[in-house]
Amino acid sequence: MSDTEIDLRHGSDFAPGDQQTDGHEIAEGIRSYLIGLGLATLITVVAFYISGTSLVWQPSIPIALIVLAIAQMGVHIVFFLHITTGPESYNNVLALAFGVLIVFLLVVGSLWIMTHLNHNMMPMERIMQMQR
């Protein structure tokens, strides 16, 4: 294979979701999905187990669950959606990063504002009394 051909292959963009395999398409493809399935199952089982256990310090459970969920989303993105860190996938990763930023701002911002609002607001019974 000449240099130009190698350049051609490395210069192309990947479509999100397109699996990149060289030869042995079926076996290699299924292997990747099986790894993803195994990891996702493992994380899910741990998450379900942790949510009901009394073995760990209780306040740590929600944080552990969120960490596990983010890990599982990562497994899905890599093994099912095939979003990789290679230069061909640059546009896909950039779009994903922007999406994650907006999601983070939306969720954390809402929670932040609403807890402060709840904290600063008069209790509901007082408001009801004033309206009478």
Added chain:
Amino acid sequence: MSIAQETMARDDPYRISLGGRYMGLPGAVLAERSLASKRVISAYGFWIFLLSDIIMFSAFFAAYAVLSGETAGGPSGKQLFNLTSVALQTGCLLLSSFACGVASIGARARENFMYYVGMTATALLGAAFLFLELRDFTSMIAQGAGPTRSAFLSSFFALVGCHGLHVTLGLLWLLTMMAQVFAKGYRADIMRRLLCFALFWHTLDIIWVGIFTVVYLMGVAV
């Protein structure tokens, strides 16, 4: 020649998909590298749509997170949620995501049997998921815990119901894709739709990971 190269030779005979990154190359080569292939463009556009869909879901998640404590004297998540059913739903959706991946590999390798079996398994597991979810919904509503009971339940039904609606539409799309491949074969445009469908289905599973963690597991643990 690998399947990826074969697909490229057919979809993009002049190799115009190969970007404008090689500025030192001769003009004739550069001219051929100015556009991405249709497959890359449609999948990228669909990826942008999916990210905006995820952002829409994040608004529902934020509403749920804010309102999850506002039960207005009604039942809380801890009393209502049936974790066995949630675990089954999770299993169904995860396996159906896997089956969808197998179907995509089958379509790319032009293996009819693999494609149809994969798609049928995806459809059956997706339908099983929907059945279990609807059974939970109806039993909650029968207990008087419908979406009108409290702010917590309104946001619960909005978030989980919206995901269920996506799965329902995904199932319709799945059946359409099976019919299209059956009627038209593995044409380039059908393969593009199939790629978009697979992206959609895997994304629904990612959103479900958020739902079973934030809504069900944290609702029961806290």
